[in-house]
Amino acid sequence: MQETETTTLSAPTPRAGLSRFYTDLIGRRVFTFLLALHGVGAFALITFGVLLRKFSIARSVVRPLVAREISRAGVKLLPMFLFASLAMGFLIIGQAAPWVSRVGGENTFLGDIMVIVVVRELGPLLTAFLVLARVGTANVVELGTARAMGEVESLEALGIDPVHYFVVPRVIGMAVGIFSLTVYLILGTLGSGYLWAFIQDVPLQPGDYFNQLAGALTYLDFILLTLKTCAFGCIIAIVTCYHGLAQPLQLDQISRATVRAVGQSVIACVLIDAMFIIIYLTL
């Protein structure tokens, strides 16, 4: 009898077990993803609801908080973005110039390449990722600690909406910060790109380079750049605030919440970026 049981227990073939393992894993991941989407989506709706309903309430309290967030997610990151813009200009021109020279297109294509790569794609996305790394992670830690220390209950006891006090300034600050930094990064990269081209002896006059850039840019670039960067800012602020605030955290859970927030913010930004590519291609 015992032998039979042993046989029965070891009966499933490795193939069936492996298949079951993967389907379970995929199922769990899908459910986790849907739950996260549901939670973040609900939190986003609450945040935008509070933003609209309480726009004119307690301005003397909220305005300094917004200014602090713009400084944190914008002004204070300028030196890092100056370095990033120099590096990006060098990388793009350093890689593109030799290839474009082979087909004799340095007088034609460098401006177009810079607009496609920097203005439409890398500029906003790189800015979002850098701000996520520098400020988004800090958001989760700060808000997770505030939640663990009972500051949320403290605000509720004072009749202050924690979303209004903690989340709304971060959403506005990060949207403005990412938009502004993207503009600075793009301008810096376009400038440093020409500098590197000049150092590499690419026969391109400043006026020609400027004309190429102006010719490659359309009104749609400006509109979509503004929308995209603001969307990145809102998404990063909402996801990081959600993971810091939405559920009671113990101090030892904050690091895991930060990792989750970074992962979900990156995925959300990439999806938003893909959506904007589709919009750009269809318009």
Next chain:
Amino acid sequence: MNDSATLTTQTPILEMRGFAVASMKNPNVSVARDVNWTVNASEFWVVGAPQHSGKSDFLMTAGGILSPADGEFTFLGETMPIFEESRMTHRLKLGFVFDGGQLLGSLTIAENIALPLRYHSKMTSAEIEARVNELLEVTELVAWANSTPLNVARSWQQRAGLARALALSPEVLLLDSPLTGLDVRHTTWWLSFLGELAKGHRIAAGKPLTLVVTADDLRPWRRRANRVGCLSGGKFLVLGDWSAVESSREPVVQELLRD
């Protein structure tokens, strides 16, 4: 008892019927069930309970910070909890002091006290500053005004929590374990100050406040609080005055009074 006292003590402030409280950390765990309790104006209640029996959850639910698991609950005739902006003026008549103060770590002590005034009132900056200075003075916090909570001892943070709760001149004050971890000097100050608030302190324009405090030791509150309740094993016992407490045979009451 004179006429005015009769009138004030007959005005219900907090009324709970079939009220149930769940734990904040685990909503499936019940802290108290079937609570029927009325707090009248100008009463000074002490709610005794052993440690980790859910005193904070009970008081936070009574303060409208958490939603009750069941039952009816009114504050000055309005159904609680109140989260809507339209009823917020009513809600702000109730002040809450957390165990340890629970101040905002990014603000100084003075900024913490000023926060409810800056958020809710239409006072000018000068008026807010004057009110904050007055509160700092009566709570002896002037020396800590520009320090952040992390640089201030817990006992002073607790006082800052009290000053912040008094900022908007509430009619009712709920205090979660105000004497926990305090030395004799601070304990004496708290008992004396709360006694003055119950009788009418100048910081509350001389108006007697209705007070509810929680405690894990009832002895310091003898002769100070005039009503006593006990929370134990998921039940809330309304004991009444001190003579009822002294004659109570409830084991939890005897434990909370033991020397």
